[in-house]
Structure formats: C-alpha cells, structure tokens
Amino acid sequence: MRFEHRDAENDASIVDRVWRTRSDAEDTMTSAARTCWQLILSRTQGRLLAGLRGPETRASTAPVPPDTEFLGVRFALGTVLRPHSVASIIDGYVPFPVTDSGRIVIGGEDWEVPTYENIEHFVRRLRDAGLLVRSRLGDEEHVAEHPEAGPTERTRQRRYRAITGLSQTAVRQIDRVNAAATMLRDGHDWRTVVETLGYFDQAHLAHALRRYVGRTARELRAGDHAAMSFLYKTRPRPGS
Template sequence: MALRFEHRDTEIDASIVDRVWRTRSDAEDTMTSAARTCWHLILSRTQGRLLAGLRGPETRATTAPVPPDTKFLGVRFALGTVLRPHPAASITDGYVPVPVTDSGRIVIGGEDWEAPTYENVEHFVRRLQDAGLLLRSRLGDEEHVAEPPEAGPTRRTLERRYRAITGLSRTAVAQIDRANAGATMLRDGQDWHTVVQTLGYFDQAHLAHALRRYVGCTARELRAGGHAAMSFLYKTHPAPGS
C-alpha cells in the first residue's frame, strides 16, 4: 500500500516553516524521494520508540527505505531557515540523527525539548526561535552586486554566502524548484507541452531528463498518479523560485 501524506500550513511565518506533514506505513517498503531545496526535521515512532533526525536538501531523487508499522511526522523548513547546530550546508544530501532521551525528548543545541506533534509544531518552533537556535537568514537582502568590489560584496562572495546558508547554489535551487513545479503540473493533469512552455524547458527530452534526475519518475507515472506519496515534496507556488 502506497504511503499517503497529510500536510498543512502553519501559523508560523512561511519564511520559517514551509509545511508540516505526517504519514504512516503498514509494511516494509521503499519510496522515491524527490530532490528538495529545504531541510526537514523528521520524527518516527515504531513499537513505542521515538527516532528523530534532520534530512538535508537533496540534489537528486533518491530511494529511501520505509520501515513497517511506523508513524512519521515531518517539519519542512523554508529555504534559508537556519538551525544553528546543523547548518543546511553540513547536511546536504545527508541525514543526521537527533538524540532522543529515555523520556522521549529530543536534544538540539545541548538542550532537550518536548517532541512536537502534528498539532503543536508551532509551539516547538517558537521555543527554538526564542532560544536563538532557529532563525531566518537574510538571503534576499543582498541581491545587488556592488561595483567596484570595495563598495560591497561581490557576486562570488554572495554565492558563497548563499551556499553556506542553503547548502545549494542558486542554479541548483532554480533547477530543483522548476522540476518539482513541473511534476506538480503533470500530476494535476496538464500535458507536457504546457509544462515545457510554462517553465521554459527546451523540449520534452529536456523535461524528461529533469524529472528523472530531480523527481525520480516519468511524466506518464505522474499523470497516472503512481507517485502520489511524494506530493508533499512539491512546491505549491505557481512558479519555481517564487
């Protein structure tokens, strides 16, 4: 049985938390995880045991194991949100376990915190913000490139800062967002001609290559609904980068 994800927006500023999701597995399986520009906090509960971890931005689609009889909760943080102990650049294409105490509290920044639930994620996020562990970077405040260099940061400096904050280059973010936007359009029934024209792909082959690399499935599979379990990964904005 395919995983089915329930997800919601939050009362937190969308520049901090993009989406909260949950699902559960019935049997041991694998799933295709689409590339993503955001990092997640993921909690899983199985046989009364709580596990927690941070999954970083991913630069290509991957296959992930799904253990049986497990409940999952995920918090997808917006691009540019920084968790001080674990910058996104340190976990890109990776996973970092988060310690869990015997009493079921998760340890971040040397302190233990009550594990969030689907209903109270906002309280958990605000506490991390109040402690100075979670903050929003200022990615959009330095879009200009100063000339001469002594008047301000150069383009190369800005790109290094962007990578340090997000773990990705601006080009990678644009490509991943565009592929996920295309996957959303195909999943919602639009044809590949419309997707190519709307999102600026060269042709069907260019779109197909992006879907294989970043989403891990074909346009036909998306239109048939065969990868509905991945729908929570797709951006909900009408265009990439927005």
C-alpha cells in the same frame, strides 16, 4: 502511505510546511529532490527517532519501516538550525539523541516532543533559544539586481551557498522541476509544462524529471501512486 499536510500558522517565514503520515507495511519510497531541510520524527513500537534530513540534490530510494508514524517539518529556504550548517547535511541525515524520558536533545538541551497540532510552539521555542535562525535571502536577490549596492557576485554566491548549502542555479533547477511535476500530476501535457517553465524541449524536461523526481512525465500524468515524497504543490513560481 497517505500524507496529511498543512501550512504553518504564524511561522510562514521559517516553516514552509508541516506534514504527517503512517506506514502500514515495510516498503520503499522515492524521495524527490528538495531545496530545504526537514526535521523528521518517527515512532515505531514506542521507539522515538528524531533527526534532520538535508536538502536533496537528486531523486533517491529510501526504505520505509512498517507500522511507523512520521511527523515532519519542512523549513523555509535560508533557515538554519545551529550548530548544523545546511551544507553539512546535503543529501544526508543527522540523528538527534533521545532521552530515556522520551525528549529530544537539540543544542545540548532536551525538548518535549512536538505534535502535528503544536509544532509551531516547538519552532518558536527553538527560535527564542537562538537555535533556529533565518537569513534574509531576499536581500541577496536585491543585490543581484543592483550590484553597485553590495558585495561582488562571487561573494554573494558564496554567501548564498553557505546559508542554503546549494547554489542559486541548483535551487532554481530543483524548484522548477518540482513545479513541472506538479503541473504534470494536475493533468497538463508536457508541451504546456515546457512552455510555461522555460524548458528547451521534451528531452530537457524528461532529463530533469529522471534526475530530480524519479518519475517520467507519463507516470506523473497517469497518476503513478507508488510511494514518493512529492507531498504537496510547490510555490506558484519556481525559485520563489
């Protein structure tokens, strides 16, 4: 599976990444932990499937059907598709109905199936319909730095989890390990990764890679090309 991906055009505050790929044969892939949910469309022998893939809290193995085209949209942290709370789809998948005419039913209304080229138009329509909203998690971070200006820490953490489905600690851990995997795939040694990203030692890094990425540092540095969902570089700084 060869992935093609790109940044969003004019919707960076909501859409983190757009990607597509195609499978040739039946296989499996390693799905790495991710903090954000995705809308995924697949088409096999003319049959369309659509649904939400929730944030993933650990690496897992997922089946890959043969001769299938995939289109995915990864949404920015804090984005919610009503009425599906992110917490309800952690490590899960929610399918959407597809009409006989090949349209996707979301929020009780049927929508034209987007393409890789026009996915931003589809996202804007969902947003304009009030189905797609983004909470300003940056305000939560400001309150953390200035607690006298807002709610208590416990209240803030509850609100953060209600929006993202994850704790801030979990988000930081997953973002950091994906940044670590990126550095290793780019050829950095484990010592550089440990020092740059604040791991205690090699064992701490190895444990995080096994749990969240499903690869060892050696496999990543060696260019292990077994199918996995590690599609593109993460943000320069974990948690950003």
